[in-house]
Amino acid sequence: MKELLYISKQNNEIFQKIVGKRQLSQIKKEYDQAYTRLILLDYDGTLSPFVKNPEDAVPSKELLNLLKKMTADKKNKVVINSGRNRQVLDKWFKGIDLDFAAEHGAFFKENHKWHKNVQEKITWDDEILRIIEHTIDKTPRSRMEIKDASLVWHYRNVDVWLAELRQKQLINALMGPASRLNLQIVPGNKIVEIKSPDFNKGSEVKRLLGKNNYDFILAIGDDTTDEDMFHALPSGGVSIKVGHFSPAAKYRIPVQSSVIPFFENLIK
The missing domain is CATH 3.40.50.1000 (HAD superfamily/HAD-like)
Incomplete structure (x- = not known):
């Protein structure tokens, strides 16, 4: 009751x-x-x-x-x-x-x-780039967007079951280097974004x-x-x-x- x-x-x-x-x-x-x-x-x-x-x-x-x-x-x-x-x-x-x-x-x-x-345009760590590129290779119709202050993995056009799996795998893989570099991982609407926690x-x-x-x-x-x-x-x-x-x-x-x-x- x-x-x-x-x-x-x-x-x-x-x-x-x-x-x-x-x-x-x-x-x-x-x-x-x-x-x-x-x-x-x-x-x-x-x-x-x-x-x-x-x-x-x-x-x-x-x-x-x-x-x-x-x-x-x-x-x-x-x-x-x-x-x-x-x-x-x-x-x-x-x-x-x-x-x-x-x-x-x-x-x-x-x-x-x-x-x-942000003080200057961010130069992205090779390890983070490799992790995202590896995810893209395994995930058809996903892509990476490199902005001035953030990196974004887009998966709006990916099959739902695969998108959910890859999203979790990517976040887990990014946790180590993101913590080491003081970066924030932000899951959003069909995206995963990596950025500074300062803004x-x-x-x-x-x-x-x-x-x-x-x-x-x-x-x-x-x-x-x-x-x-x-x-x-x-x-x-x-x-x-x-x-x-x-x-x-x-x-x-x-x-x-x-x-x-x-x-x-x-x-x-």
Whole structure:
């Protein structure tokens, strides 16, 4: 009986977190009453659906128009806090008055200028490269992405059973060299990323909050890396998880396709 009550309570909590009319009304009330707003947006899986090839996940016209409306309101500071690199963010959102955090906080852009939280471009250890390359050789349709501040193994197009096996094997193989080199292994949505532990999406939020005070703060994302953002918000902040339930977020939007309509309703 106790187990049933516990499960029932959990189910109720999960259901209550879903953004429906009542929750949207409350968030919108806080938004409308605020004079200074910080809006933190993940990209892949949040503003844009996942696709087979990450290079094809270009922003839709609907999204670009939404971002233009959001940034036209001078009460809003809108930041795309993404794992994407600087070059892609600049290319895709050219002409829109956005700020960015690239590669999970390794770089940030304010007032049209990029700044870095890493001292220099990382030279990757041969052992780590060999481990990832060996995994790719054994895993058809997987690939490695070398960024300025991180290495990423992508396996979105790999058969599910093989992907799960190889992901566990790769993480186990990387633990030794990653520990020796003081690097962090971050499992994400169909990726495994190797990076410095000195920055993440949450450290970028803390940097922003340290510079200004905001009446309204909202962060939205779909991945485990976005939970760093949620944890960095003050108690009155609005955190929204897209997709599966997360105890780190106050609210949940179950499907990615509902994200743009949510913001359209929020700002109208």
